Amino acid sequence: MNNHQSSLLVTGGAGFIGSNFIHHYLHKYPDSKLINLDKLTYAGSKNNLSEVQNLNNYQFIHGDIADEKLVNDLFSTYDIAGVIHFAAESHVDNSIEDAKAFITTNVQGTYTLLQAAKQAWEKNNQLAKRRFHQISTDEVYGSLGETGKFHEETPYNPRNPYSASKASANMLVKSFGYTYGMNVVISSSSNNYGPRQHAEKLIPTIIRKALSGQPIPIYGDGRNVRDWLYVEDHCRALDTIYHDGKTLETYNVGGGNEKTNIKLATEICEILDDLEPIIPTHISLKSYKDLITFTADRLGHDQRYAVDDTKLQETLGWKPTMTLSSGLRQTVEWYVAQWKQVIH
């Protein structure tokens, strides 16, 4: 790749949302240059990027966003036109187990990127023009009761180490905007689903456990509610916010698809019953639903998330296009195909 041509720097592009975004971006802007900086933790995989890895305008850099030297070198070697910052430790359960990596990557790593971008962009008087887009989560707002939704002005009230680390990172991003005049924008989305999500997350776990005839674990009474957003809808929103969002603003991105975990698991099992019916001689079950098992609740488990994204819809014209039932079916089909490749 030509070092002097402006590039978009994506961090964490080997993970779930980042890899979907890279596919979206390079498909939509085939002449743009994109650099993907990823540490390839357990959650990242180059397999997620096999379709783009040989493109001339795509470059992978294996490294840590918290590595100051590497990040500074990257900003001095390449002309970075903007940053879309996905890289994070992202699994709440892991943060409850041990929060250290969440602080190092999510907080210190974000600071390292901000500082490197600031230094590079100040040099060529571009600090107010080039964009730093922070990818955040609705979890920074805390937990809702049975009614209401998170708005952009909802005060932060993170309740687990993961959401606390993301809220801290967002605060740093905003501070670089207010203090130094950096052109920052934040988007906070609800739970994403779709292809290429790590096996540890809820939907891939439900599918994997079901297909292997194992108990499908659902926390507590299964009544926790999440607002599900199809990852490609999210990627379109990010594209819009990165290009057209106002500096220093936050935009919420929701799917408009609230569902309890138990209803979600039940629907996935029904899709699986249709796609991969259980062979009675192998497992003595009528439906994958019979495998659903309630387990001890997650510590500090947030009851309900729901996102109001009127601002994004009304000011930037984005709308989600995927219904939860079609999105879930496409997602289950994708994981079933992956599963078949592994077992054959």
Ligand SMILES: NC(=O)c1ccc[n+]([C@@H]2O[C@H](COP(=O)([O-])OP(=O)(O)OC[C@H]3O[C@@H](n4cnc5c(N)ncnc54)[C@H](O)[C@@H]3O)[C@@H](O)[C@H]2O)c1
């Ligand atoms: N998945 C969701 O439902 C969801 C919802 C809202 C917001 N988010 C946010 O979106 C972003 C992406 O989430 P995801 O689900 O794709 O995560 P993921 O865990 O699937 O991927 C994270 C990626 O970041 C990389 N990474 C981790 N630490 C790194 C480091 N120190 N340096 C460089 N790379 C590193 C990993 O290797 C991986 O490729 C995160 O910031 C997350 O907080 C996720």
